[in-house]
Amino acid sequence: MNLRDLEYLVALEEEKHFRKAAERCFVSQPTLSGQLRKLEDELGVILIERTSRKVLFTPAGDAMAQQARKVLREARELKNIGQHFAEPMSGEIHIGLIPTVGPYLLPHIIQDLREHFPQLEFYLYEEQTQVLMKRLEEGELDCVILAELDGMEGFGSLPLYQEPMWLAVPRQHPEAQAKAVPLGNLKGKKLLMLQDGHCLRDQAMGFCFAAGVGEDVRFQGTSLETLRNMVAAGSGMTLIPRLAVPANRDEGGVSYRPVIDPVPGRAISLFYRHYSVRRPCFNELASRIRALMKVQLAS
Numbered sequence: 001m002n003l004r005d006l007e008y009l010v011a012l013e014e015e016k017h018f019r020k021a022a023e024r025c026f027v028s029q030p031t032l033s034g035q036l037r038k039l040e041d042e043l044g045v046i047l048i049e050r051t052s053r054k055v056l057f058t059p060a061g062d063a064m065a066q067q068a069r070k071v072l073r074e075a076r077e078l079k080n081i082g083q084h085f086a087e088p089m090s091g092e093i094h095i096g097l098i099p100t101v102g103p104y105l106l107p108h109i110i111q112d113l114r115e116h117f118p119q120l121e122f123y124l125y126e127e128q129t130q131v132l133m134k135r136l137e138e139g140e141l142d143c144v145i146l147a148e149l150d151g152m153e154g155f156g157s158l159p160l161y162q163e164p165m166w167l168a169v170p171r172q173h174p175e176a177q178a179k180a181v182p183l184g185n186l187k188g189k190k191l192l193m194l195q196d197g198h199c200l201r202d203q204a205m206g207f208c209f210a211a212g213v214g215e216d217v218r219f220q221g222t223s224l225e226t227l228r229n230m231v232a233a234g235s236g237m238t239l240i241p242r243l244a245v246p247a248n249r250d251e252g253g254v255s256y257r258p259v260i261d262p263v264p265g266r267a268i269s270l271f272y273r274h275y276s277v278r279r280p281c282f283n284e285l286a287s288r289i290r291a292l293m294k295v296q297l298a299s
Contacts, residue, residue, distance in 0.1 A: 003075055005039045006068035008032050009047070013065035016055050073139035080142075081277045088280045090119035096132040096144035097124065100200040100224055101268060104243035105145070109292050116288055120281075129199045136273065143282055145289075147199050148267040156279070157269045158286035161293035164265040165204065165239040166256045168231045175237075176255035183259050187212040192227050192238040195220040200266070204239045207264035228254060239264060242297060 011021040012032070022029040040047050047061035057065065097105070106124065113122070125132075125141065132144045136155065145160065167186075169175050175185065191208055193215050194201040205215065216236050221227040227238045232253035245256045270286045272279065 001039060001042055003072065005035050006072055008035055009039065009061075009065050010068050010072065012036065012048070012055060013057055013061070018055065069138060076139050077275075077277065087119065088278070089117050089284060092121045092123060093143075093278075093281065093285075094123045094125065094141045096135060096141045096146075097126055098129055098132065098146045098199065099126055100194075100198060100241060100244075101145060101147070102126045104224075104241065105268075105293075108243070108296050109289055112292055113285065113288060117284070128197050130197070133271075136271065139273075142276070142278055143270050143272040143285075145268065145270050147203060148269050149199055149202075152271060154274075155271045156274045156276075156282075157271050158282060160268045160270055160286060160289050161297060162265055162267055163297070164242050164263050165207070165259060166242060166245050167237060167259050168228065168240045168245075168254050168256050169237040170231055170234045171250060171253050171255050172234075173237065173255065175257060176250070178257055180258045180260045182261040183207070183211045183213075183264065184261065188214075190214045190216040190236065192216050192230055192236040193220060194224070194227065195222055200224075200241065203266050204264065207239075207262075228252075241266070 008021065008025055008027075011024045012018065015021040015024060018029050018033055022032040025032060036048065043060075043064070045060040046058050047064055049056040049058060102124070103126075110122070110124075113120070125135075127135070129146055129149065132141065132146060133152070133155070135141045136144050148157070167175060167181050175181050186208075191204070191213055193204060208214070219230065219235070221230065221238075224240065224244050228240070228244075230236055231238055234253075239259070240256060246252075249256045270282060270289070272282050276282075
């Protein structure tokens with residue numbers, strides 16, 4: 001038994017398909033299948049029921065796959081310990097970002113981070129919050145960058161920046177003429193929102209409900225870009241995070257205006273596992289991102 005065999009087992013348990021599991025592990029299907037048969041022979045139990053239509057894991061297979069995840073996670077931590085003591089700002093780093101942060105934050109920081117930390121090899125992943133936190137907990141990601149929410153106390157966190165939300169309205173909308181829009185001006189109005197699962201939806205709705213602003217339930221966006229195009233089409237208005245606002249605040253049929261009294265916003269932080277030995281690396285990354293965003297958001 002070796003770690004590679006355990007990787008094959010976990011991949012198959014998650015994919016439930018030999019070809020997909022083999023592709024994920026960058027081996028041929030016969031190689032993966034053969035190694036798993038050898039693992040079954042070594043353990044003396046059947047882990048997988050092989051049928052022509054689907055892959056079924058036996059109770060022994062389920063238990064083995066669950067334990068294999070723990071072993072692989074601990075093996076990665078051992079590797080991280082050695083790397084940390086040798087050179088904390090080197091090697092691979094796997095960072096997760098939510099869709100309402102990644103595309104708008106990364107253009108402002110990624111080249112700078114590469115220049116400042118040339119020995120780090122960045123791998124970036126975009127998923128919704130719950131998926132990222134699960135992957136972080138299971139050791140698949142080193143850290144994640146997302147908006148702070150209740151229930152994240154089980155992870156360590158480093159604050160990065162406070163991001164206000166701006167109002168996006170069609171160019172012909174009356175609020176397009178204002179320098180800033182008091183939140184009270186939107187009382188009784190309806191705003192376009194993202195679908196369930198996006199943390200930005202919950203944060204925006206919290207501010208809106210407190211101010212007497214409702215949701216336009218006729219439509220829910222799958223992304224910020226979808227909402228932006230709906231506004232450009234004259235189909236409503238929405239709240240957009242500051243980093244997603246273009247330099248030209250009247251662009252593409254949309255006008256973007258800051259919201260005041262109060263300013264709706266969100267706190268963006270870097271989260272990591274409490275026991276991670278890469279804390280010095282996270283401290284350096286957070287410090288650099290914090291400095292870059294202080295300049296960017298003040299401009």
